[in-house]
Amino acid sequence: MISRVVSTPIPSPKGPIPAGTPRPVHPDVLQSVLPGPGRDRLARGDVLAITTGQQPALFTGPLYTVHKALSAIALAARLEQERGIPVVPVFWVAGDDHDFAEANHAAVLGKDGDVVNIVLRERPHQAPQLPLFREVLGPDIGAAIAALDAALPDAEFKAEVLHWLEAAFRPGTNLADAGAAALHGLLGARGLAVFGAHDRSAKRAAAPLLLRALDETLDDGLTPVLVEAAQGRDRLRKDGNAFVTRRSGERFARAQLEQIAADTPERLSPNVLLRPVIEAALFPTLAYVGGPGEMEYLPESAPLFTALGVTPQAHVPRWSGIVISAKIDKILTKHSLTPADFATKPGELESRFAQAELPADLTATLEQLRADVQARYARISGEVQQIDPTLERTVESARNAALAGTNEIEKKLVASVKRSQGTLLTQLTRARNALMPGGKPQERVLTIASFLARHSASVIDEIAAEVARWATP
Structure with missing residues (x-):
């Protein structure tokens, strides 16, 4: 129908x-x-x-x-x-x-x-x-x-x-x-x-x-x-x-x-x-x-x-x-989605749902870790500028590596949650194929x-x- x-x-x-x-x-x-x-x-x-x-x-x-x-x-x-x-x-x-x-x-x-x-x-x-x-x-x-x-x-x-x-x-x-x-x-x-x-x-x-x-x-x-x-x-x-x-x-x-x-x-x-x-x-x-x-x-x-x-x-x-179709509309209603939500790269919407399933304390800790990394490296950068400005790029690379490590932890956590959400992922894939096939x-x-x-x-x-x-x- x-x-x-x-x-x-x-x-x-x-x-x-x-x-x-x-x-x-x-x-x-x-x-x-x-x-x-x-x-x-x-x-x-x-x-x-x-x-x-x-x-x-x-x-x-x-x-x-x-x-x-x-x-x-x-x-x-x-x-x-x-x-x-x-x-x-x-x-x-x-x-x-x-x-x-x-x-x-x-x-x-x-x-x-x-x-x-x-x-x-x-x-x-x-x-x-x-x-x-x-x-x-x-x-x-x-x-x-x-x-x-x-x-x-x-x-x-x-x-x-x-x-x-x-x-x-x-x-x-x-x-x-x-x-x-x-x-x-x-x-x-x-x-x-x-x-x-x-x-x-x-x-x-x-x-x-x-x-x-x-x-x-x-x-x-x-x-x-x-x-x-x-x-x-x-x-x-x-x-x-x-x-x-x-x-x-x-x-x-x-x-x-x-x-x-x-x-x-x-x-x-x-x-x-x-x-x-x-x-x-x-x-x-x-x-x-x-x-x-x-x-x-x-x-x-x-x-x-x-x-x-x-x-x-x-x-x-x-x-x-x-x-x-009625089946696809049921999926949209269940997850408070609209067709426009599927106008994203494949996997983005699924990651959004998986991210929402992470424990709130863990999400907050990861965000705080990112903020701490940014703040501490900013202080280090200020000190380095006074001693040897040529090391600024080294500091920047170290900061980016630390942030990348944090992001990688979160990415793997999201992937783990995705694997446990088989039914949800199947529903989202079915809706995506019906509404935005291949993007x-x-x-x-x-x-x-x-x-x-x-x-x-x-x-x-x-x-x-x-x-x-x-x-x-």
């Missing part, structure tokens, strides 16, 4: 969101949206959109992917109610991204509350940086799903979770399409329009703008356009009347790139700054919902919007939060499958309710 969903500090959507100009979505763009209520609404004529996006990943990746999607859904619903105009939430699946190391794994809470990392496969270091839609799933996906099955507890809803993921992540499907299908299966019924930016139809719609962007040079001396070449996805640098790839050094005449755009447009893609421009051109976008990192770099796209004549969208920080926020590590298997799809309802409160001014 989920006890509560707690929002964490990312600002709520404040400030003006532009009125926008409702318009139809081009048929080529619609063709790249997965069938469902979201696409149906996009196809009804003049509409507006709230967009968000993420590269696809194994089993939908970390929780923040779901948080982004629910943020777009909630904000679109609010704006539609306020303005009386259809506003559709759109999720941009960046299947042309090439960062396989970010997409090839998923982390879940195992049967005993430990963090289990499931890896699809590794990409060799020297391998071409292929876009994710080129990464076809093979027998390795069966092994990954089997590992997920073994890791998750035999909870009531586990079979439903495995069925959902097996339907999306199938041998022969590429990783981008699988990720899009899984997200659509999870949130499509809530009106989310899942858009495959890597789809040929989508690329055909984006191609004219990508070709125009070849004339723009960014601060790093490169264009904002990438081409799939010998080394995979590669940035282009303008060189006279031609363009050269950054890694492989391949040379393309403009006419060649125009031919690629016509014949195999999926080989061309925008960089991180051009992507929001393409997005705003393809969809009547009011606002993009993004994470903290995106909020930092998105303003850098402004010159590209101006150069390409595209109206920019507003930037809205997504909802951020923590899902707390990182829950939403940046764990996948939604951990919670769906234990608590059913109702966990989505509970997160969505909290996100709706976030979206309401």
